[in-house]
Amino acid sequence: MTVSERICQLVNYGVEKKLIGENDRIYTTNRILEVLRLDAYELEAGSGEKPLMAIAPLEEVLDDLVADAVSRGVIEDQGITGHDLFDTKLMACLVPPPSQVIEKFWNCYEQSPEKATDFYYQFSQDTDYIRRYRIKKDLKWTTHTPYGDLDLTINLSKPEKDPKTIAAALKTSPSRYPKCLLCRENEGYAGRLNHPARGNHRLVPLKLNGETWYMQYSPYVYYNEHCIVLNGRHTPMKINRSTFVKLFDFIKVFPHYFVGSNADLPIVGGSILTHDHFQGGRYKFAMEMAPVERPVVFEGFEDIRAGIVKWPMSVVRLAGGDCERLTDLADRILSAWREYTDESVNIYARTHGQPHNTITPIARMRGGEFELDLVLRNNMTTPEYPDGIYHPHQEYHHVKKENIGLIEVMGLAVLPARLNDEIALLKKFLLEGKDVAGEEKIVKHARWAARLKENYPKMDDENIDGILQNEIGQIYAAILEQCGVFKRNDRGQQAFDAFIETVNQA
Numbered sequence: 405m406t407v408s409e410r411i412c413q414l415v416n417y418g419v420e421k422k423l424i425g426e427n428d429r430i431y432t433t434n435r436i437l438e439v440l441r442l443d444a445y446e447l448e449a450g451s452g453e454k455p456l457m458a459i460a461p462l463e464e465v466l467d468d469l470v471a472d473a474v475s476r477g478v479i480e481d482q483g484i485t486g487h488d489l490f491d492t493k494l495m496a497c498l499v500p501p502p503s504q505v506i507e508k509f510w511n512c513y514e515q516s517p518e519k520a521t522d523f524y525y526q527f528s529q530d531t532d533y534i535r536r537y538r539i540k541k542d543l544k545w546t547t548h549t550p551y552g553d554l555d556l557t558i559n560l561s562k563p564e565k566d567p568k569t570i571a572a573a574l575k576t577s578p579s580r581y582p583k584c585l586l587c588r589e590n591e592g593y594a595g596r597l598n599h600p601a602r603g604n605h606r607l608v609p610l611k612l613n614g615e616t617w618y619m620q621y622s623p624y625v626y627y628n629e630h631c632i633v634l635n636g637r638h639t640p641m642k643i644n645r646s647t648f649v650k651l652f653d654f655i656k657v658f659p660h661y662f663v664g665s666n667a668d669l670p671i672v673g674g675s676i677l678t679h680d681h682f683q684g685g686r687y688k689f690a691m692e693m694a695p696v697e698r699p700v701v702f703e704g705f706e707d708i709r710a711g712i713v714k715w716p717m718s719v720v721r722l723a724g725g726d727c728e729r730l731t732d733l734a735d736r737i738l739s740a741w742r743e744y745t746d747e748s749v750n751i752y753a754r755t756h757g758q759p760h761n762t763i764t765p766i767a768r769m770r771g772g773e774f775e776l777d778l779v780l781r782n783n784m785t786t787p788e789y790p791d792g793i794y795h796p797h798q799e800y801h802h803v804k805k806e807n808i809g810l811i812e813v814m815g816l817a818v819l820p821a822r823l824n825d826e827i828a829l830l831k832k833f834l835l836e837g838k839d840v841a842g843e844e845k846i847v848k849h850a851r852w853a854a855r856l857k858e859n860y861p862k863m864d865d866e867n868i869d870g871i872l873q874n875e876i877g878q879i880y881a882a883i884l885e886q887c888g889v890f891k892r893n894d895r896g897q898q899a900f901d902a903f904i905e906t907v908n909q910a
Contacts, residue, residue: 411445414462414498415432424500433445435497439497441476441478470494488600488601492603499606506608521631525621531604531606533606533621533623539624542560543558545873545877547877550881551881555816559818559821583638585600586634586679591606612633617634618636620634632683633681634680641666641667641678641679648734648776651767651776654682655767660686663768664767665681665682665766666764669760669783672794674810691814694719696714697711697714702907705732708724709722709723713777715884716892717780718888734778737778737907740910741903743761746899749896763780782889804820804883826846830846834863834868835865835868840853852875890903
């Protein structure tokens with residue numbers, strides 16, 4: 405397949421996906437030639453007319469064009485990161501400017517909110533901003549627990565930096581533009597070795613609580629229509645009354661989506677605390693389906709249905725038709741929690757002047773009413789638990805030691821990519837009866853492996869995958885219990901009730 409034929413296929417792809425029109429073929433071809441540093445374009449005799457040429461898989465077309473650019477010295481071979489930087493430049497030739505995308509989005513919205521997000525989600529995939537051929541490599545399964553069916557995924561779609569990329573990045577000058585991965589300035593940015601390319605990235609502007617925010621989709625799609633809603637200003641995460649207003653404003657525009665915020669403190673917060681943002685999407689997490697197991701009445705808010713959710717973490721659920729009333733009550737609960745200390749269950753609002761209590765809020769529509777889940781969080785550390793008392797404890801770090809953020813809180817474990825190879829090797833050792841403690845790559849799993857051998861003496865090729873997935877799921881459920889500030893025992897639930905009473909006394 406010649407370079408000209410691959411260019412033709414890429415242009416045909418753009419027409420088929422309606423990224424460009426028929427009249428844009430020559431213009432787009434010339435833009436691609438410029439990126440490739442070519443000044444000629446000609447199909448071989450017998451190849452047929454350009455518009456009729458069959459479209460190959462996008463990944464294959466881009467791979468060939470990148471390989472050609474490397475072979476001709478147009479770009480250096482800088483591993484997967486260099487590949488992604490260049491193929492994004494090629495895709496950017498097919499992507500319309502922001503104004504056209506925004507106009508199309510709101511035109512679709514006039515039909516329905518679902519039509520708008522359907523268009524935008526498909527567009528984000530067709531532009532290769534969401535790389536479908538990588539997403540499908542992710543491992544996903546569910547595990548049944550007392551709290552419902554929890555979701556788990558080992559994310560393999562986010563490329564890990566290889567030695568070529570790391571070496572090249574050392575020569576890259578530091579930059580403050582864009583300030584972070586969530587800044588609006590990423591839209592159309594060419595990228596560099598230490599910052600991903602976003603030439604094929606487009607944002608949709610929104611007004612939340614009178615402020616300019618933007619919606620985009622996550623390029624890694626941990627769940628269906630996984631969107632990110634980001635502040636137009638580079639400002640730190642902060643959970644306060646206005647957070648609840650913004651969440652409800654979003655739900656009013658997109659009632660078929662949920663939206664939530666990571667907590668605003670380290671350890672219990674998300675990976676990016678420097679830029680205020682939410683995450684949302686079109687997916688039902690196990691926490692949403694978990695029932696209220698103990699109704700609660702908040703004095704002065706008898707019109708709002710409230711209760712404690714049957715969930716491993718400590719969740720107060722509020723529901724009602726008036727989002728202003730829900731906001732008032734949520735703000736009261738947040739204010740009470742920020743200052744709450746109960747030494748009997750190891751909860752301290754502050755130590756050495758540092759605040760520890762915050763909330764992870766999640767909003768949705770259910771049955772025509774607004775619903776708000778408030779997950780109580782605390783980020784204290786101790787010598788015994790240096791990574792956090794309400795954080796995965798060391799006994800489970802062999803599976804996951806990273807923060808339990810918004811997505812995990814709701815019931816989807818995003819597990820590190822390293823587990824894919826480690827579990828494959830562990831499985832081999834278990835089936836062959838080898839000593840896991842003697843293998844450096846999986847020695848961290850040695851105690852777990854010993855328990856597996858004891859509990860499942862008849863492991864074989866047919867059942868081992870199911871056993872390992874189920875056991876990882878049970879570990880995830882146990883981690884969520886560890887992150888719950890009020891434990892699911894008599895003492896913990898009595899302490900939970902004592903906090904509710906504090907809110908009523910406020």
